[in-house]
Amino acid sequence: xxxxxNFSGKVALVTGSSSGIGAATxxxxxxxxxxxxxxxxxxxxxxxxxxxCLNVSPKGLKALEVVADVTRxxxxxxxxDTTVQTFGKIDILVNNAGMAVRMxxxxxxxxxxxxxxxxxxxxxxxxxxxxxxxxxxxxxxxxINISSNRSxxxxxxxxxxxxxxxxxxxxxxxxAVELGHKGIRVNxxxxxxxxxxxxRDDTVGQSGVIPWYEKFGKLYPVGRHGVGDDIANAxxxxxxxxxxxxTGSVLVADGGHLAANMSLTHNFVGKVAL
Ligand code: NDP
Numbered sequence: 001x002x003x004x005x006n007f008s009g010k011v012a013l014v015t016g017s018s019s020g021i022g023a024a025t026x027x028x029x030x031x032x033x034x035x036x037x038x039x040x041x042x043x044x045x046x047x048x049x050x051x052x053c054l055n056v057s058p059k060g061l062k063a064l065e066v067v068a069d070v071t072r073x074x075x076x077x078x079x080x081d082t083t084v085q086t087f088g089k090i091d092i093l094v095n096n097a098g099m100a101v102r103m104x105x106x107x108x109x110x111x112x113x114x115x116x117x118x119x120x121x122x123x124x125x126x127x128x129x130x131x132x133x134x135x136x137x138x139x140x141x142x143x144i145n146i147s148s149n150r151s152x153x154x155x156x157x158x159x160x161x162x163x164x165x166x167x168x169x170x171x172x173x174x175x176a177v178e179l180g181h182k183g184i185r186v187n188x189x190x191x192x193x194x195x196x197x198x199x200r201d202d203t204v205g206q207s208g209v210i211p212w213y214e215k216f217g218k219l220y221p222v223g224r225h226g227v228g229d230d231i232a233n234a235x236x237x238x239x240x241x242x243x244x245x246x247t248g249s250v251l252v253a254d255g256g257h258l259a260a261n262m263s264l265t266h267n268f269v270g271k272v273a274l
Pocket of ligand 1 (some may be wrong): 015016017019020021029039040041042043045068069070071096097098099100139145146147149154190191192193194195196197198213226
């Protein structure tokens with residue numbers, strides 16, 4: 001991949017960077033010269049991604065590894081403190097850590113799953129952003145939230161996930177308005193189906209063996225599902241000076257899924273509607 005951006009001297013903290021979209025984003029920031037903070041709950045995966053960052057960093061910069069659970073406030077405080085102690089500042093915060101659980105609204109355990117997803121996908125973002133503002137104000141930094149195109153589209157048995165992402169989009173817009181005068185921009189990237197671990201048990205089709213991203217990706221106007229770099233490139237654009245007039249925006253990166261009015265709830269494929 002050719003280098004598009006230069007983030008030399010910048011510090012990028014990417015939550016959920018032990019895997020998937022977050023890992024691709026951390027690695028692309030490292031490749032573009034940034035100091036990167038790699039974080040997640042799985043220490044082994046955090047270390048693996050940190051190694052990949054080091055390997056691609058033009059100046060051989062070592063990524064900071066922080067094992068942390070975003071649902072624990074004390075972990076998030078430690079994450080920010082360690083970042084600032086190590087690098088002296090934060091320029092870019094990417095709120096990417098997230099989870100999606102398939103569960104029907106009438107499932108017995110619905111409320112537990114609901115709370116867990118809201119805590120992970122929304123509450124953690126609000127808290128981490130809150131404690132980062134004073135650092136981002138100094139650097140006139142950037143916040144990029146990783147939402148989903150499901151924030152505006154239902155899929156059966158994913159109500160809590162969609163609600164968490166819909167609220168996240170509104171959070172992006174609200175705080176973009178409040179933080180603009182401090183020179184902080186806030187945007188979101190809303191992916192469609194991207195091949196990562198998030199849906200590893202989510203299969204579709206009669207035999208139930210087709211990974212969901214394969215099925216939906218094939219139907220997308222671009223003819224394929226996304227990969228981590230598709231989203232990472234959108235994040236780096238929003239973190240760059242090239243997007244300095246953009247704040248409070250929701251950048252949909254979904255291969256045309258929403259534009260094509262594709263439904264994930266009902267299968268209209270092959271049907272003709274007049
Ligand atoms: P992955 O499952 O590959 O990655 C999720 C990341 O989040 C992991 O690094 C995981 O780290 C971290 N994470 C989850 N829960 C916690 C927690 N409690 N504390 C700390 N870290 C946590 O999924 P994706 O890369 O696909 O997901 C990244 C983001 O992209 C999510 O917000 C998701 O909603 C969004 N998204 C993804 C789409 C897709 O098709 N893949 C589509 C639309 C949006 P660890 O396991 O080490 O804790």
